[in-house]
Amino acid sequence: MDAILWEWLSFFVRWTHVIAGIAWIGSSFYFVHLDQSLKPRESLPKGAYGDEWQVHGGGFYHMVKYLVAPPALPEHVTWFKWEAYATWLSGFALLAIVYYCGARLYMIDAQVLDIPPATAIAASLAGLFLGWMIYDALCRSTLNKSDLKLALSVFAMVLAFTILYGHVYSGRGAFMQIGAIMGTIMAANVFMIIIPNQRIVVAELKAGRAPDPALGATGKQRSLHNNYFTLPVVFIMIANHYPLAYATRFSWAIIVLVIVMGVSIRHFYNTSHRGLPPPWWTWGITAAAGVAIVFLSSFPSVARPEEKAAAAPSALAEEAEIVVQSRCAMCHASEPLWPGMGHAPKGVTLETLTDMDRHSDEIRAFAVLSRAMPPGNITKMTADDRDTLARWLDEKR
Incomplete structure (x- = not known):
């Protein structure tokens, strides 16, 4: 009976995680799309950056964005935060149920590193904390003046974690740990940066002061980072069903290629939503990365020993x-x-x-x-x- 209850607990937590993730990803994709499609117009209210007309569900919507804040605070404001919090909380619960409670099966591989379950769990928790601290430090450094330099630095950080945990955990454990680190960064961006900055803006408006434009700019930058993280994290979420992704000799390289694929796909859509010519070359990169993943997964998981005499x-x-x-x-x-x-x-x-x-x-x-x-x-x-x-x-x- 205990096995049945545990199995259903895992199922319902996983279902919650998927539902929350759909809500968070959907709002992320929608608002980045909206932000990229806004058009500046002379007739806009004071302080407005741009607007966009949309049609859906049998009606028209007129969306106006204020770059910092409107002159007066409206009576009701919808906050988009619980989707992110619910996704991380359910994801962490699932990590604990499946991987921490099953560390001996799903995290530890004695041929990689024979460590006790408690050590494996501590290493995972440390990675979640350090991943956010290093990422946040990079974003607060002078690198944030160049989106490209910052992106490459964050990419290098993820690569370093991928190689590190590949020498600590089993292939499946290492794969999921990288997804957990990236998911934690995304949720912490909302909890530690985006929502607090928005609260400061609201407080400044109530006090009759003009909010600092840097608060909105920082929130937008972190939101865009989350948008680019999304597709690789989703891949890792479902990869535990596909051992050719996580349990090969080149799983670290597959993670890198998945990130490249996810970023190139999002870049295509984000650029297209701005009304610019679609960067079709991104699909060439995506296809090449996909082919490389298939090629790398075709190698045996371990180097074949010297050829033996054929047995009957x-x-x-x-x-x-x-x-x-x-x-x-x-x-x-x-x-x-x-x-x-x-x-x-x-x-x-x-x-x-x-x-x-x-x-x-x-x-x-x-x-x-x-x-x-x-x-x-x-x-x-x-x-x-x-x-x-x-x-x-x-x-x-």
């Missing part, structure tokens, strides 16, 4: 069956032996050679081309074991 087909199948029985079958069984596991993951049973034949494509993807299985390499599958599976699969072709 029956003997090779027996060797592969021994590997699966000793490394995989305790979970992938009709009655799993792993504590708290009520059924075989994804319904895949690997108790016989016939089962292995039926699921050979999954074995290739999860245990040969990637190291997704066993999770955290909890059963200590060796490079020789994976090579045995690879040779058996090659023989079946």
